[in-house]
Amino acid sequence: MDGRGGLARLPYRWGYLPIVEFRIDRVPASATWELRQAVLRPHETINQLALPDDDELSTGSFAAINEDEEIVGTVRVAPASPPFSVHTYASADSPSWRVRGMATREDVRNLGIGSAVLSRAVQHVAEHGGGLLWCNARVPAVNLYQRAGFVEHGDVWEDPDIGPHVVMWRLV
Numbered sequence: 001m002d003g004r005g006g007l008a009r010l011p012y013r014w015g016y017l018p019i020v021e022f023r024i025d026r027v028p029a030s031a032t033w034e035l036r037q038a039v040l041r042p043h044e045t046i047n048q049l050a051l052p053d054d055d056e057l058s059t060g061s062f063a064a065i066n067e068d069e070e071i072v073g074t075v076r077v078a079p080a081s082p083p084f085s086v087h088t089y090a091s092a093d094s095p096s097w098r099v100r101g102m103a104t105r106e107d108v109r110n111l112g113i114g115s116a117v118l119s120r121a122v123q124h125v126a127e128h129g130g131g132l133l134w135c136n137a138r139v140p141a142v143n144l145y146q147r148a149g150f151v152e153h154g155d156v157w158e159d160p161d162i163g164p165h166v167v168m169w170r171l172v
């Protein structure tokens with residue numbers, strides 16, 4: 001117990017978390033599809049989640065894995081041009097990266113898993129030379145991205161299948 005809220009907390013690499021212990025591994029993209037489909041794209045089939053650059057060395061797919069070896073969180077990051085001119089915020093020859101597919105299983109949200117996988121994606125970009133990192137953030141996730149150093153670009157728009165989004169970016 002650490003006295004905060006009376007929850008039993010487990011010492012953990014990224015801080016102190018109640019109840020759930022997890023590690024983050026780099027995994028094949030296909031290992032993340034089941035969770036991504038269930039959380040992010042229930043209107044699509046698992047087969048529709050494959051992306052052309054899934055197997056590129058520069059693409060990083062990461063999973064938070066609990067003590068039962070279940071994937072409870074995920075994120076993906078890969079080189080991709082943003083929907084604005086890179087030189088608006090960085091030098092024109094700066095590499096650009098897109099983070100997407102961030103999802104946490106519903107029963108283990110608000111425990112820091114999303115922030116931890118996003119941090120791992122940022123680390124992946126740093127390990128590959130850095131650059132401008134951007135995403136199409138779902139509006140309910142904007143706070144999480146802001147805490148990770150992202151800022152908004154432009155207006156909120158509505159995706160008819162999945163709701164309001166806004167572009168966010170940061171330099172790594």
Ligand SMILES: CC(C)(COP(=O)(O)OP(=O)(O)OC[C@H]1O[C@@H](n2cnc3c(N)ncnc32)[C@H](O)[C@@H]1OP(=O)(O)O)[C@@H](O)C(=O)NCCC(=O)NCCS
Binds near residue numbers: 138143
């Ligand atoms: C967005 C999503 C991935 C966040 O995952 P998560 O594991 O709950 O993320 P975190 O726990 O790091 O942060 C979520 C909230 O929990 C809070 N939190 C983090 N650690 C905490 C802890 N140890 N104790 C209590 N609260 C905590 C954070 O303050 C955060 O609140 P805020 O975002 O309103 O500021 C998850 O809600 C999800 O899968 N949503 C549906 C899909 C989606 O929208 N994905 C994003 C696409 S852009």
